[in-house]
Amino acid sequence: MTGTIAKYEFLFTIKRPGYLILTFGLPVILGMYAGFISLISVATAGAMASGLSAQIGVVDKTGLIETAERAAVEQKEQKEAAEQTAKQSGRSNKIPQLDALEAMVREVIPDAQRYDTLKAGRVALEAGEIDGLVLVPEDYLQNRTLDYYTRTWQMFKGLSAPQQVRRQLYVGVLERAELTAEERAMIESRGKGEGLTETAYYELGPDGKFLKVDTLSRTVSFVLPAAVAGILIVALLINAGFLLAGVAEEKENKVFEVLFSMVRVDHLLMGKVLGLSAAALLQLVIWGAMILPLPFLTFLVIDQVVDFEWHATSLLLAALFFILGFLFYGSLFVGIGALGNNVKESQQYSTIIALLPVIPMVAFMSLLNSPNGIVARALAWFPPTSAPAMMLRLATREVPLWDAAVAALLLIVGIWISVKIAARMLLVGGMMRGQSLNPLKMLRLLLNR
Amino acid sequence: MQIAFDGVSKSFGSGARRVIAVNDVSFEATGGTVFGILGPNGAGKTTMIRMLLDVFRPDTGRISTDGVENGNRSLSFRQRVAYLPEERGLYQKRKISDVIHYIGALRGMDREQIRTRMMPLLERFDLVDSIKKKVSTLSKGMSQKLQIILSVIHNPDMLIFDEPFSGLDPVNVRLVRELVREHRDRGKLVCLSTHMMAEVEALCDRVMMIDHGRRVLYGALDEVRRTNTDFQASVNKDCDPTGLPCVVRVVKDVDMNHVYLKDGATLNDLMRELAAAKRPVRRLVEGMRPIEDIFISVAGSAADRDATPPTKQADAAERSL
Numbered sequence: 001m002t003g004t005i006a007k008y009e010f011l012f013t014i015k016r017p018g019y020l021i022l023t024f025g026l027p028v029i030l031g032m033y034a035g036f037i038s039l040i041s042v043a044t045a046g047a048m049a050s051g052l053s054a055q056i057g058v059v060d061k062t063g064l065i066e067t068a069e070r071a072a073v074e075q076k077e078q079k080e081a082a083e084q085t086a087k088q089s090g091r092s093n094k095i096p097q098l099d100a101l102e103a104m105v106r107e108v109i110p111d112a113q114r115y116d117t118l119k120a121g122r123v124a125l126e127a128g129e130i131d132g133l134v135l136v137p138e139d140y141l142q143n144r145t146l147d148y149y150t151r152t153w154q155m156f157k158g159l160s161a162p163q164q165v166r167r168q169l170y171v172g173v174l175e176r177a178e179l180t181a182e183e184r185a186m187i188e189s190r191g192k193g194e195g196l197t198e199t200a201y202y203e204l205g206p207d208g209k210f211l212k213v214d215t216l217s218r219t220v221s222f223v224l225p226a227a228v229a230g231i232l233i234v235a236l237l238i239n240a241g242f243l244l245a246g247v248a249e250e251k252e253n254k255v256f257e258v259l260f261s262m263v264r265v266d267h268l269l270m271g272k273v274l275g276l277s278a279a280a281l282l283q284l285v286i287w288g289a290m291i292l293p294l295p296f297l298t299f300l301v302i303d304q305v306v307d308f309e310w311h312a313t314s315l316l317l318a319a320l321f322f323i324l325g326f327l328f329y330g331s332l333f334v335g336i337g338a339l340g341n342n343v344k345e346s347q348q349y350s351t352i353i354a355l356l357p358v359i360p361m362v363a364f365m366s367l368l369n370s371p372n373g374i375v376a377r378a379l380a381w382f383p384p385t386s387a388p389a390m391m392l393r394l395a396t397r398e399v400p401l402w403d404a405a406v407a408a409l410l411l412i413v414g415i416w417i418s419v420k421i422a423a424r425m426l427l428v429g430g431m432m433r434g435q436s437l438n439p440l441k442m443l444r445l446l447l448n449r
Numbered sequence: 450m451q452i453a454f455d456g457v458s459k460s461f462g463s464g465a466r467r468v469i470a471v472n473d474v475s476f477e478a479t480g481g482t483v484f485g486i487l488g489p490n491g492a493g494k495t496t497m498i499r500m501l502l503d504v505f506r507p508d509t510g511r512i513s514t515d516g517v518e519n520g521n522r523s524l525s526f527r528q529r530v531a532y533l534p535e536e537r538g539l540y541q542k543r544k545i546s547d548v549i550h551y552i553g554a555l556r557g558m559d560r561e562q563i564r565t566r567m568m569p570l571l572e573r574f575d576l577v578d579s580i581k582k583k584v585s586t587l588s589k590g591m592s593q594k595l596q597i598i599l600s601v602i603h604n605p606d607m608l609i610f611d612e613p614f615s616g617l618d619p620v621n622v623r624l625v626r627e628l629v630r631e632h633r634d635r636g637k638l639v640c641l642s643t644h645m646m647a648e649v650e651a652l653c654d655r656v657m658m659i660d661h662g663r664r665v666l667y668g669a670l671d672e673v674r675r676t677n678t679d680f681q682a683s684v685n686k687d688c689d690p691t692g693l694p695c696v697v698r699v700v701k702d703v704d705m706n707h708v709y710l711k712d713g714a715t716l717n718d719l720m721r722e723l724a725a726a727k728r729p730v731r732r733l734v735e736g737m738r739p740i741e742d743i744f745i746s747v748a749g750s751a752a753d754r755d756a757t758p759p760t761k762q763a764d765a766a767e768r769s770l
Contacts, residue, residue: 001524004554012543254538258599261502261532262555431504 001263005271006278013242013279022238023283027290057113057130058165059121061138064172065165071175112165125149126204134165145198153203153213166197231287232322233357233388239280239326240333241347241354243272247337247426248346256338256430265430266423273330280326314394317404321394324411325387328418329353335422338429339442360389371396372403380407383414450515450529450606450638451479452501457510458662459496470496472662473510478640478655480606483633485653485670486642487740489748493662494642495535498609501640502532528557531605535612535642537596541585545576545595548584549602556603563602570598574624593617597625607638614645626652646741656740658747665747674737677746680707682719685732693722707736 013019058065113130115121121133128151135147146165201213250256259268332353340346360367360379367376371393379389380403390407393399459471471493478484488494499505500512503521514520540548546567553563571577574594579587587595593616601608610629614622629639629652641653649656649670656673658666666673683705684690690706691699695714700707710719716735723730 001555008551008554012547249542250540253541254536255540256538257504257534257536258532258538258552259555260504261530261534262527262552264503427504431499 002267002271002274005263005268006275009246009272009275010278013246013276014282016242019242019279019283023286024290027287055113055130056132056134056165057115057121057124058134058136059115059118060136062136062140062172064136064140064169066172067175068169068172071171122149122210125151136165136169140169143198145200147200147202149202149204149210151204153201153215169197230361232284232318232391233361235280235284235287236322236325236329236387237354237357239276239283240329241350242279243276243330244333244337244346244350245343246276247272247334248340248343251338251340251346251430252342256426260427260430265427266419269331269334269419269423269426272334273327276330277323277326281323284322313401314397314399318391318394320408321387321390321411324408324415325357325391327415328383328387328411329357331415331419331422335425335429338426339432340429356384357388359385360392364392367392368396371398372400377403381410383411383418386411386414451477452521452607452638453477453511453513454497454501455511455513457497457500457507457512459493459500459505459507469662471500471507471659474659474662474664475510476657476664476667478638480638481633481636482654483629483639483641483652485649485656486640487644487649487656487658487666487744488660492659494659495611496662497659498532498611498640498642501609502530503527524557528603529606531600531603531608531610533596533600533608533610533613535615537593539584539592539596539599542583544581544583545587546580548595549599552599553602558603566602566604567598570602574598589616590618590621594621594624597628601628601632605637607640608632609640609642611642612644613641614643614648622648646739646744649740658744660747666743670740671737674740674743675735677743678736678738679709680736681710681714682708682716682736683732683734684708684723684730688723688728688730690719690723690728693719693726695719695722705732 060066112134113124115124115133118133118135121130121135124130125133131150133149135149137143137145137147140146146169201215202210203213205211250259263271333350336350336353337346339349363375363379366373367379367389370376376389376393379385380393382389386407390399390404394404453476455475457471457474458469460467460469462468474493474497486494486497496505500507501521503526511518512521514526520526540551543551549567550560550563553566558566568577571580574597576591576594576598579591584592584595597613600610608629610625613625613629617625626648629641633639633654639652641649643649653670655668656666656670657664666677668676680700683702686701686704686706688706689699690696690708695710695718697709697711699709708719716733720730720733723733
């Protein structure tokens with residue numbers, strides 16, 4: 001019986017105009033959106049990453065950082081003197097020039113550990129005393145290139161760590177180098193060292209030696225699975241929304257009483273969820289067929305530059321969590337769909353559930369940077385947030401298999417509980433007419449025999 | 450098919466909010482009969498039907514089908530039953546043929562069986578031309594007809610019709626009446642819940658009336674009418690048997706005079722005395738109150754009971770039998 005319901009739900013769903021528009025229209029819109037975001041990301045990657053910092057060490061072979069710090073101290077003293085004068089003359093403390101000075105001082109106040117030699121810095125890095133080590137080589141003024149060493153290169157931390165050093169160097173160059181007015185103007189126009197310095201990244205290899213990191217390949221390898229995870233989460237939410245609307249519509253059309261006389265409530269519920277799951281999977285296949293050729297062609301063109309590998313296990317696990325997630329959220333959406341008196345009311349009730357898969361997306365930086373950390377694991381093992389959290393974690397390809405298995409097992413238990421609760425909601429809601437619910441009333445109805 | 454309720458009770462809520470919807474109800478109904486389920490609004494009829502369909506489970510008591518306890522919980526039972534609820538609904542945005550195929554499939558039919566059964570029913574209810582239309586385009590009467598088609602598409606062994614005549618014009622009322630009789634004559638059990646007492650008298654073989662969740666009337670229709678009638682005969686309005694030797698008293702009703710006979714007097718005695726007295730008798734029937742009167746008197750006494758303390762209601766219900 002569940003199979004019959006699933007088959008008809010699937011067929012009804014894929015004929016819906018909303019489903020067709022979404023399936024064939026969304027890839028186009030997403031493609032345009034992704035292109036736009038990529039452009040912005042490339043232009044502002046440094047600024048974006050500035051909020052993320054790591055404990056770093058610095059080896060400065062040029063003395064520029066020292067110059068910058070000296071300048072900072074001088075500027076601080078100047079500022080204090082100017083403030084004192086302003087106070088004595090009774091003028092406002094808020095002097096625009098002073099605010100600019102203060103900002104400059106804040107930027108160059110050092111918080112990095114200093115090392116005299118590269119060797120000393122590396123020892124500290126390998127010992128875990130610092131997260132990264134920046135080397136300002138002797139030829140920096142000629143080549144404008146820093147070396148950044150980490151134990152394991154992480155995209156956002158990797159970008160952000162040398163940021164402060166770059167600014168210190170910028171101030172140092174301005175203070176120390178004998179520049180013509182034109183050169184100074186040119187440097188200043190490039191803005192706080194953003195375009196002044198290049199960075200070469202190194203990470204500790206398996207043999208204990210530092211190896212140069214191909215950042216473009218690594219970024220693509222990281223961003224692409226994360227994008228796939230994002231698309232899966234969007235598909236999950238949208239199709240769960242279809243389920244909710246379908247059930248609310250059935251209630252509005254008063255068909256539940258007849259349906260309940262024909263099939264058991266839990267069979268009806270599972271049939272609906274499975275039918276919509278199949279429609280959602282079909283949607284993903286269509287999206288894949290529409291979207292994949294674009295990056296595939298891109299890879300062909302830039303194959304020499306980008307070394308990207310699909311990780312089959314992660315992809316399969318992501319698909320598994322997509323299905324489990326759909327069963328979890330879908331069953332709850334079916335139950336909630338029956339509680340409202342119309343589609344609008346049911347959508348209002350569903351807000352609480354709809355927010356659950358958003359939580360891991362809000363915490364996505366933490367999940368991606370520390371995929372096996374406490375936050376990531378807690379979100380992945382807690383059934384209401386498990387599916388999207390796991391899809392994001394899997395994008396990093398650093399999740400142990402046992403960890404994914406525990407998450408899947410807990411989610412299956414969560415599905416069993418959610419199906420029981422949702423079946424009760426479907427029965428109570430399906431038979432209820434014209435009553436608006438508050439949480440207490442809803443609980444009382446659900447607990448009644 | 451045969452169904453039986455044995456001491457079935459069902460309540461909702463708890464503590465002060467507890468409402469007893471069905472209270473210790475027992476009855477039996479078998480194939481080849483039309484079984485009327487009567488009662489005022491809120492009496493517990495729909496709850497009883499829902500328990501029979503296993504939408505709700507009883508708190509106490511047993512429900513059996515074909516002698517099998519809890520047989521109503523099986524899939525095969527669901528596929529042998531037709532249900533037309535009072536509050537009807539249809540998938541408004543779907544095509545009629547799609548809806549019929551969906552409901553047919555849920556009733557366990559394959560596509561070929563659905564096609565074979567669908568066309569004669571659509572022809573009978575004059576809906577063949579609408580088969581490709583969306584349900585939302587149908588008039589109220591046509592929607593009602595479609596719902597009736599959906600309920601019998603699988604050739605059920607038992608029909609449960611809750612107010613099947615509401616909203617139908619006289620032509621379609623006749624169609625439904627024929628459908629009910631046809632199924633009864635083919636040995637099916639038809640459970641009919643309705644407030645239209647004329648239809649009860651025209652169709653039902655047996656009836657049960659429930660009130661405040663309790664069974665207050667039960668049995669063959671004629672028997673129920675007879676046992677709830679205290680006069681022995683009725684004659685046409687312009688024939689007044691007052692003063693005849695076998696007559697105790699005459700009560701004048703709207704279109705008939707109801708006659709109370711002396712102990713031991715029979716209808717034959719009355720006929721003979723009417724003829725001898727040359728009274729204009731054109732119609733003489735055994736004294737049986739219309740079921741509508743019985744319904745009103747029972748429902749009326751229920752209204753009176755509403756003013757009495759709840760603990761005394763059960764006793765009052767017993768007395769009204």
